Amino acid sequence: xxxxxxxxxxxxxxxxxxxxxxxxxxxxxxxxxxxxxxxxxxxxxxxxxxxxxxxxxxxxxxxxxxxxxxxxxxxxxxxxxxxxxxxxxxxxxxxxxxxxxxxxxxxxxxxxxxx
Amino acid sequence: xxxxxxxxxxxxxxxxxxxxxxxxxxxxxxxxxxxxxxxxxxxxxxxxxxxxxxxxxxxxxxxxxxxxxxxxxxxxxxxxxxxxxxxxxxxxxxxxxxxxxxxxxxxxxxx
Numbered sequence: 001x002x003x004x005x006x007x008x009x010x011x012x013x014x015x016x017x018x019x020x021x022x023x024x025x026x027x028x029x030x031x032x033x034x035x036x037x038x039x040x041x042x043x044x045x046x047x048x049x050x051x052x053x054x055x056x057x058x059x060x061x062x063x064x065x066x067x068x069x070x071x072x073x074x075x076x077x078x079x080x081x082x083x084x085x086x087x088x089x090x091x092x093x094x095x096x097x098x099x100x101x102x103x104x105x106x107x108x109x110x111x112x113x114x115x
Numbered sequence: 116x117x118x119x120x121x122x123x124x125x126x127x128x129x130x131x132x133x134x135x136x137x138x139x140x141x142x143x144x145x146x147x148x149x150x151x152x153x154x155x156x157x158x159x160x161x162x163x164x165x166x167x168x169x170x171x172x173x174x175x176x177x178x179x180x181x182x183x184x185x186x187x188x189x190x191x192x193x194x195x196x197x198x199x200x201x202x203x204x205x206x207x208x209x210x211x212x213x214x215x216x217x218x219x220x221x222x223x224x225x226x
Contacts, residue, residue: 031212031213040218042216042217042218042219043159043216044216048213050211050212059116090158090159097212101147101208102147103149103161104149104214105161106159106160107158108158
């Protein structure tokens, strides 16, 4: 039982390059999330998917897009990377649904540097 | 939307002493309050949570209290040990079953 798996673990991009961060969970969770973590800023929500087939913006969505490919997978895409997107990105999943809210299980994170 | 504030930002305690971290939230509709521990270079991990229908919950050396009227909740760690050194985050749920996190508290337990 792997939980939440994120790839890659580390990435260096040049300004203007694009990339996709992959996330997959094997816990049959309904909801999935992408957060970024910057020093002194805590965890800020980029996008989330409350259920398969739906996605919604979080607190800091600008410069990102997401795809909920199926119930297991939720990807985050940077179309044109900027230095301000240098951060640690965490994917998370939760069994939360219309019947109630539950805590997250986080992936191990992707450390992204944009130069 | 929901806003969660967390204090203090850093906390240094002597091994064996207690540590208390406090959070306030803004949305009176919030009803779920988890706490996460993040060790250096690792992912956040859920350590305890509380729902709005209870005022206190304990798990060994960790306890969480909730005051719905005042809209604040606290994490209490007793008999602190060096392995308790980490960053702790509080959170509260918002519309859409997403969590809003506090800014984090860096706890250092000095031997």
